[in-house]
Amino acid sequence: MIKIALIGAGKMGLSHLAILGAHPDVQIVGVADTSKMVTDVLEKYSGFNCFADYKKMLDATKPEAVVVAAPTKYHGEIVGELLKRGIHVFAEKPFCLNVKEGAELVKLAKEKKVVNQVGYHNKFIGTFEEVKKIVLSGKLGEINHFLGEAYGPVVIKKKQGTWRADPKEGGGCLLDYASHVIDLINYLVAPISKIHGALLKPIYSDTVEDAVYSLMETENKITGVLSVNWSEETYRKMSTSITITGSKGKIISDASELKVYFKTDDTPAGYSKGWTSKYVTDLTEEVDFYLRGEEYSAQLDYFVKAIQGKVPNIKNTFESAWITDRVIDQIKNQKNN
Amino acid sequence: MKMDRILYGDNQFFAVNHISDEKSRAQSIKFKDDKTILDTIDIARAEGVETFMCTTHDRIINICDMIRKDPEKYKNFSIYPCMPYAHKYANAVTELGIMGTIKQYVPGNFFGSLFKGGMAFVSKDYISIMELLIDAEMKMFKGINTPVIFIQNVITDLLLGLHMNDMLKAFHDYVKKKYNVEPAYITMNMPMLLNVLESVGIENPIICSSINKVGFRMSGGMALYEKTLATRKVRAVAMQVLGGGAIPAKEAIQYVCELPNVESILFGASSKGNIVQTVNYIKEFDKKKAGQMVG
Numbered sequence: 001m002i003k004i005a006l007i008g009a010g011k012m013g014l015s016h017l018a019i020l021g022a023h024p025d026v027q028i029v030g031v032a033d034t035s036k037m038v039t040d041v042l043e044k045y046s047g048f049n050c051f052a053d054y055k056k057m058l059d060a061t062k063p064e065a066v067v068v069a070a071p072t073k074y075h076g077e078i079v080g081e082l083l084k085r086g087i088h089v090f091a092e093k094p095f096c097l098n099v100k101e102g103a104e105l106v107k108l109a110k111e112k113k114v115v116n117q118v119g120y121h122n123k124f125i126g127t128f129e130e131v132k133k134i135v136l137s138g139k140l141g142e143i144n145h146f147l148g149e150a151y152g153p154v155v156i157k158k159k160q161g162t163w164r165a166d167p168k169e170g171g172g173c174l175l176d177y178a179s180h181v182i183d184l185i186n187y188l189v190a191p192i193s194k195i196h197g198a199l200l201k202p203i204y205s206d207t208v209e210d211a212v213y214s215l216m217e218t219e220n221k222i223t224g225v226l227s228v229n230w231s232e233e234t235y236r237k238m239s240t241s242i243t244i245t246g247s248k249g250k251i252i253s254d255a256s257e258l259k260v261y262f263k264t265d266d267t268p269a270g271y272s273k274g275w276t277s278k279y280v281t282d283l284t285e286e287v288d289f290y291l292r293g294e295e296y297s298a299q300l301d302y303f304v305k306a307i308q309g310k311v312p313n314i315k316n317t318f319e320s321a322w323i324t325d326r327v328i329d330q331i332k333n334q335k336n337n
Numbered sequence: 338m339k340m341d342r343i344l345y346g347d348n349q350f351f352a353v354n355h356i357s358d359e360k361s362r363a364q365s366i367k368f369k370d371d372k373t374i375l376d377t378i379d380i381a382r383a384e385g386v387e388t389f390m391c392t393t394h395d396r397i398i399n400i401c402d403m404i405r406k407d408p409e410k411y412k413n414f415s416i417y418p419c420m421p422y423a424h425k426y427a428n429a430v431t432e433l434g435i436m437g438t439i440k441q442y443v444p445g446n447f448f449g450s451l452f453k454g455g456m457a458f459v460s461k462d463y464i465s466i467m468e469l470l471i472d473a474e475m476k477m478f479k480g481i482n483t484p485v486i487f488i489q490n491v492i493t494d495l496l497l498g499l500h501m502n503d504m505l506k507a508f509h510d511y512v513k514k515k516y517n518v519e520p521a522y523i524t525m526n527m528p529m530l531l532n533v534l535e536s537v538g539i540e541n542p543i544i545c546s547s548i549n550k551v552g553f554r555m556s557g558g559m560a561l562y563e564k565t566l567a568t569r570k571v572r573a574v575a576m577q578v579l580g581g582g583a584i585p586a587k588e589a590i591q592y593v594c595e596l597p598n599v600e601s602i603l604f605g606a607s608s609k610g611n612i613v614q615t616v617n618y619i620k621e622f623d624k625k626k627a628g629q630m631v632g
Binding site: 011014015017018019020021022035037041042044045046047234236237239241254256257279280281282286287288289290291292 | 351352353354357358359361362365424427436463491494495497498499500501503504525526529551552553554555556557558580581582583
């Protein structure tokens, strides 16, 4: 049994806690949150050992691993403390608001040789995994363009006073929706290294952007477009998609459906000339406990298995999440120019 | 009370499609008007399917209004509510926080009085909050026959993972006490849930879960589901019988019809052709099974 604790029992934290609570190889040793009501409920009904102060929890419960789902602005401090103590860390996304601080954490995690992972769950979705395989096969020919998109109905009317509206706390669409898409492009195409232009547009929010549009370029000179808008009420929930165009074929994929076009018969196995569609139901492995999508269970299972030494710690590492932080920073700077 | 064999679901009306965003967009366009939804329910009724199992989506309020206006037409009609409509609360939690959400959705000034009176947060209060939320969700169904009330899988499974077994029990007890109908659970983790429900003294529960020939969303594995159905006391409702579209309809329905302890089959379809076809397949395979049992 691996002793795991949670810091930050908000929406994502509770979701992680439930998935870990049902995991046969995990023992939840503690939960830290500043909300008395939340810790009261978790103590009373779940029997978890709860704390208001996360350091006291670490001292008292001695976890081997910790899931950090506290607001992003606290990630630097909390993750730093955990690494100093040699604890394996799964942190929610985005990784760190400050790129310099993030770089130090990446370095520290390597020095301490602990398992480190960030919650970019799209990499555990069957369709996007299939896109990665097709890209690696080289059968698309020379890739000349990509389009990364995400739309959803998070902010669909004027409002204020919630954490999402505070740029210092990680409250805009860039750090939230767009970070997922940027991370996916980094993974599926190549790390983005240059921003040619960016629009950060408020639609309903006063202080932060509700939409992000950008022209970008990867380190291997592939150019593309980012189009993200979380004030899009024609979508029922967040919908993320990627289009990759090459000289010999094209991929259009979202989290549920993958459509691939090849110009000739020179295709990977399972595809043919013209269009082929595949569905996530055919590409996803079942999980032992399902809460809100296989990918949420799969990413935590991967974290547990990495600690057990059963899988390599190579998916969603701090380093890959830090590259995404760096792109976010570049977009912000580009916008200010 | 025995549930109907065939239950008509609502995913297609609210653009829920597990395999294609394009299809869900098309559905969203097709069912823009509430009248179109009711007309489609009437198509299912014409095929003898008199039970509509639906989430407590805001648009159901209008559907219920239309049904209440025509009591003669809908005298044999029942709704199995599934609560809550999770996106409503999820968006509210993102926007307002957990406390803000409770304030927004708990009716009356219960919450105010809880603080004003300086009452401590004791166990009874949280259960009361849940009871008030159930009442708030049930309001829209006033005057409509709701013999079974489901709790949605995202809440069931959250409580399951958090080991909040008393909350799962409290839902059961309150639905029985206040509404005098059958409490029921939707889950993606049926065998695990059954163990927990039995452990808090709930016998032979109604559990709706994915049951299909390809093992889609059958957490813990298809073999465990089949064994659970064959050997345990559970009133199963099979959903996602098409495995998210992976299985041809006839084959899919044959599989669930032949399983033991599957009391009802939930299906959603938006065209008359698909509704008629599904209903006919279920009747056909049920008849065959009955014939085999007699023979």
